[in-house]
Amino acid sequence: MTLPAKRAEPINTIEIVFPEDSNHFQSLFGGRLLAWMDKASYYAAFRYAGFPAVTASVESLDFSHSPKVGDVLDIIAQVIHTGRSSMVIKVDVYCQDVYHKKEKVLANTGFFNFVALDHEGHPQPIPPLLVETETEKSLWELGLKVKERARNRRQDTPRKGQKN
Numbered sequence: 001m002t003l004p005a006k007r008a009e010p011i012n013t014i015e016i017v018f019p020e021d022s023n024h025f026q027s028l029f030g031g032r033l034l035a036w037m038d039k040a041s042y043y044a045a046f047r048y049a050g051f052p053a054v055t056a057s058v059e060s061l062d063f064s065h066s067p068k069v070g071d072v073l074d075i076i077a078q079v080i081h082t083g084r085s086s087m088v089i090k091v092d093v094y095c096q097d098v099y100h101k102k103e104k105v106l107a108n109t110g111f112f113n114f115v116a117l118d119h120e121g122h123p124q125p126i127p128p129l130l131v132e133t134e135t136e137k138s139l140w141e142l143g144l145k146v147k148e149r150a151r152n153r154r155q156d157t158p159r160k161g162q163k164n
């Protein structure tokens with residue numbers, strides 16, 4: 001049975017960089033940011049699929065700007081590509097130094113692959129993504145490249161249960 005296509009709404013979350021989130025340079029520890037982005041992706045995947053989902057892989061993450069303690073982050077996660085049970089989520093992180101009233105800047109972009117699971121933990125079919133506008137089409141193409149990269153990488157990397 002083919003499920004009806006649906007549109008993906010972006011999920012916006014806000015985080016504030018506190019001292020316990022920082023590294024030795026009083027800027028945000030990368031692992032903390034990764035966790036925040038993964039959490040936002042999870043919620044985007046869950047809201048889209050209507051089923052719990054797991055992170056299957058993180059395809060790329062570029063740290064182009066260092067958020068500092070006190071900065072406010074807008075984390076925007078959106079499903080941009082769907083397969084049978086998998087979703088590619090694009091996450092953009094905007095950073096603002098609110099104390100010094102600076103402009104918001106795009107700090108990071110990452111791509112996360114999630115797989116929806118049924119109540120027994122097996123991959124669960126999800127609705128296909130509705131792709132109509134030019135923006136949606138170009139994001140779909142970007143997501144397709146991310147999915148292909150993940151597939152190629154898996155072919156080159158030993159997997160669970162595979163002998164070294």
Ligand SMILES: CC(C)(COP(=O)(O)OP(=O)(O)OC[C@H]1O[C@@H](n2cnc3c(N)ncnc32)[C@H](O)[C@@H]1OP(=O)(O)O)[C@@H](O)C(=O)NCCC(=O)NCCS
Pocket residue numbers: 054055056057082083084085086087113115123150151154
């Ligand atoms: C991700 C997981 C559910 C895939 O299970 P699997 O039995 O290998 O599933 P399949 O091979 O049938 O693939 C199911 C889908 O997952 C996708 N997939 C599997 N591994 C993937 C990976 N590493 N990266 C991206 N997509 C992946 C497949 O392309 C397929 O997509 P489709 O249904 O849209 O065609 C399974 O490996 C798992 O549970 N991993 C642990 C996840 C986890 O615990 N994450 C948190 C880590 S802290």
